[in-house]
Amino acid sequence: MRRSASAVLAALAAVSVTWGAAACPLPERPIPALAATVRLLEPAMPRLLITARLELPAGHPDYADLQYLRERRVIARGAEVDPMTPDVWQAALDEVAGWYRAGTVRAGDPGDPGVVERDLAALIDQVARAVRPVALVAWDPDDRQRLAFLGLVWNWTRYPRLVVYRLDPEDDQIDANLGSMARRLDTCAFPVRNYVAASAPVARDLFLAENRARMFIVGSEPDLPGAWPLEIAQGDEVDVFAFTHPLVASLDAYAAVFVGDTAPALTLTRLLPFVRTNLSPVGLLRILATPD
Secondary structure: OOHHHHHHHHOOOOOOOOOOOOOOOOOOOOHHHHHHHHHHHHHOOOOOOOOOOOOOOOOOOOHHHHHHHOOOOOOOOOOOOOOOOOOHHHHHHHHHHHHOOOOOOOOOOOOOHHHHHHHHHHHHHHOOOOOOOOOEEEOOOOEEEEEEEEEEEOOOOOOOOEEEOOOOOOOEOOOOOHHHHHHOOOOOOOEEEEEEEEEEEHHHHHOOOOOOOOOEEEEEOOOOOOOOOOOOOOOHHHHHHHHOOOOOOOEEEEEEEOOOOOOOOHHHHHHHHHEEEEOHHHHHHHHHHOOO
């Protein structure tokens, strides 16, 4: 069943509307809890490797979550996970915190559900201070009140990318207050307060740079089997953004990267007069930058 952006984010946030780690209900066991945390912090995160062998049998209830974490390099191959040792738990939290250059979380015993909850709450709080999410709001060029697509510019992170969410066909109107459009992308882990808004062709051009850049799908919700990235043929990008292309027709959200624009600052400068944002030009350049 396909879900809209609001449904996907509500599921990720476990229907919580309060921002902050305390508002993120998580499983008690360390592997599912850590996987849920990474999914919250990194929507549609791409795989960093493909793995076929794990330290748990295929029928184990934590198998899928361990595979998810292994393929994001959160838990190393050969790690003691059944039961998980404190050293492995500490290394996993350090790995995630390191994606954002966030402070170290002093981990405890992952065999204690209360400790798991405390450690992950501390991790979420650390990361929330480091990320710079920006909503990308695109309206239909023929109807300024109609939403064409909604995305999250997710650049200050382990894998810089644009996350595009499926729209709810019954909720495709653009609010007069664009800040409320950004808040549609809030999760219990982090708020989204900054936005960039434009007509759909301009919003696409911020990334495609008048077709000088190529578009690649690198991740999805749900997480599909197989290997990414997959290049989108030139001319198909409009259908991909609209979720009418067969590649994304069954997805709730996907992550995309764009390669080939050798002067992104010039692209932004050229398009800035056609963009609405609550950021200054310098702030926009800073927040769209990727970490070294």
